[in-house]
Amino acid sequence: MRSIKHGLRAVIMLVPLFLAACGTPIPKYQPTPDEKVTSVKLFGWGEPYMCRMGKLYELTVQEENGTRRTTLPTGARVGLVNFITVQGYQVVSRCTARASVIPRDGINLIVNGVLPEAGKCGLDVVREDASKETGVSMEPSLGGPAC
Amino acid sequence: MFYRLATLAACLSLTACATSYQSGAGSLTGGHYERQGPGKLELVEFYGNGYTSLALAEQYATYRCAEVAQAKGKPYFIMYDTLNNAARDIPSFRPLVGSIQNKPHAVSFVLLLDSPRRGALETKNVLADLKQVIETSQEKKS
Numbered sequence: 001m002r003s004i005k006h007g008l009r010a011v012i013m014l015v016p017l018f019l020a021a022c023g024t025p026i027p028k029y030q031p032t033p034d035e036k037v038t039s040v041k042l043f044g045w046g047e048p049y050m051c052r053m054g055k056l057y058e059l060t061v062q063e064e065n066g067t068r069r070t071t072l073p074t075g076a077r078v079g080l081v082n083f084i085t086v087q088g089y090q091v092v093s094r095c096t097a098r099a100s101v102i103p104r105d106g107i108n109l110i111v112n113g114v115l116p117e118a119g120k121c122g123l124d125v126v127r128e129d130a131s132k133e134t135g136v137s138m139e140p141s142l143g144g145p146a147c
Numbered sequence: 148m149f150y151r152l153a154t155l156a157a158c159l160s161l162t163a164c165a166t167s168y169q170s171g172a173g174s175l176t177g178g179h180y181e182r183q184g185p186g187k188l189e190l191v192e193f194y195g196n197g198y199t200s201l202a203l204a205e206q207y208a209t210y211r212c213a214e215v216a217q218a219k220g221k222p223y224f225i226m227y228d229t230l231n232n233a234a235r236d237i238p239s240f241r242p243l244v245g246s247i248q249n250k251p252h253a254v255s256f257v258l259l260l261d262s263p264r265r266g267a268l269e270t271k272n273v274l275a276d277l278k279q280v281i282e283t284s285q286e287k288k289s
Contacts, residue, residue, distance in 0.1 A: 043185055043230070066182065088248040110185045112230040115245055115252055124230035128186060134227070134258055135186020138234045 029057035035073055038103045041128070042068040045086075045121070046097070046113035051079030051147030072103040079147035082113045082123050095121035100146030101139055110136060165198040168207050168284040177250070179211040188233060189215055189257040191242070194250065201244050201251045206280050208242040208253035213273035221259035223267040230256060238266025 029050055031037050042048060048059045048070060059070040072078055077100050084095040095116040103109060107127055114122035129137035164176070171178030177194035184190065193208035209226070216224040227233035228243035233256045242255035260267055 041185060043190065067184065086247050088250075091248055093248055110230065112185070114229065114243075115254065116247055122229075126185075126230050126234040132186070132234075134188055134233045134236065134256075136188070136230065136234045138231070 026056050026058045029059055029071075029073075031071060031073060036075065036105055037071040038074050038105065038108060040070050040072055040103075040109045040111055042070060042111050042113070044111075044113035044124075045115055046082035046084040048111065048113075049081040049083065051081055051100075052076075054147060056081065056147065072101075072109070074103045074105050077102045077141070077143070077146050079145055080111065080123060080125065081145075081147070082111075082121070084113060084116055084121050086116070097121045097123035098145035098147075099123045099125055100141075100143045101125055102141035104141075109139060164196065165200075165203070165287075166195040167287060168210070168281050179207060181211065181215055185230060185256070186233070187258065188227070189259065191215060191255050191257055193242075193253045195252070197249045199251050201246060201253075203280070204251035204253045205241055205244045206277055207284075208244075208255055209273060210277040210281055212242070212255055212257045213268070213270050213277070215257060216259050216270040217274065219259055221261060222270050223260040223263050224270060225258040225260065225264075225266050226268070227256040227258070228254075233258070240266075240268070 042061065048061065050057045050059050050072060061068050061070050079098060079100045082097045086093045093116060097113065101109065110126050110128055112124040114124060125139050125142050126136040127139050129135065166177040169178040171180045171194055176196045179191065179193045181189060181191045191208060191212045193204050193211060195204045212224060212226055225238045226240065226242060228239040232239065242253040244251065244253045246252065
């Protein structure tokens with residue numbers, strides 16, 4: 001009976017260790033010095049991640065004059081993943097939105113994390129376009145999840 | 148008699164708890180927020196608490212859009228419910244309304260205009276149409 005108790009204790013102690021080992025941290029995207037990137041303004045909800053060649057990266061977000069910005073590598077399709085977490089009283093709602101784009105040199109993008117509705121949430125991706133009355137235009141490369 | 152009064156008091160206190168028309172800055176129960184951008188648009192939002200209806204959040208957000216237009220001297224404005232629709236120039240006559248954890252929110256991307264065009268709302272008309280709703284909110288607050 002005593003050995004069972006000891007065994008159970010050992011298992012309980014080992015479980016958090018196993019769980020910690022499984023949680024591999026998501027790497028932060030760091031562009032290489034020769035890599036071309038474009039600026040992305042972030043609006044709305046969520047924390048942005050990028051998926052490239054099957055690997056998920058956390059995007060570094062910088063805030064300047066109330067506007068959040070990040071960068072994306074240009075020239076190839078990248079997946080955008082937006083994780084939204086809303087914490088309420090004893091309730092946490094989570095939602096993930098996915099899209100993909102091909103960022104281009106000299107074309108700045110705007111990403112808007114749309115609020116969750118009935119468990120769903122969205123991701124708007126447009127171009128900054130000063131020639132338009134609204135200042136934004138459609139991003140032609142916008143596509144579905146790419147990871 | 149006591150129970151009737153208690154029920155009435157409870158109902159009144161619950162009604163009083165709904166988010167009134169107010170700035171959300173520094174408010175615990177929500178309110179309206181606005182900021183410039185993205186692009187040439189203004190982002191207007193309203194967050195209510197659990198006692199605020201979706202319809203009321205929508206009306207408050209619409210009224211705030213008109214107030215933002217008025218403050219900038221623009222007689223007309225266009226609302227877009229999403230950024231993608233703003234990029235496609237597909238106007239909406241109401242904000243995007245939803246709820247998170249039973250709390251309503253309304254959001255609109257607003258284009259301020261000097262002259263009318265397709266999908267535009269007249270600032271003074273919106274302010275006049277929703278004046279009663281806002282006044283009722285202010286009366287409850289006071």
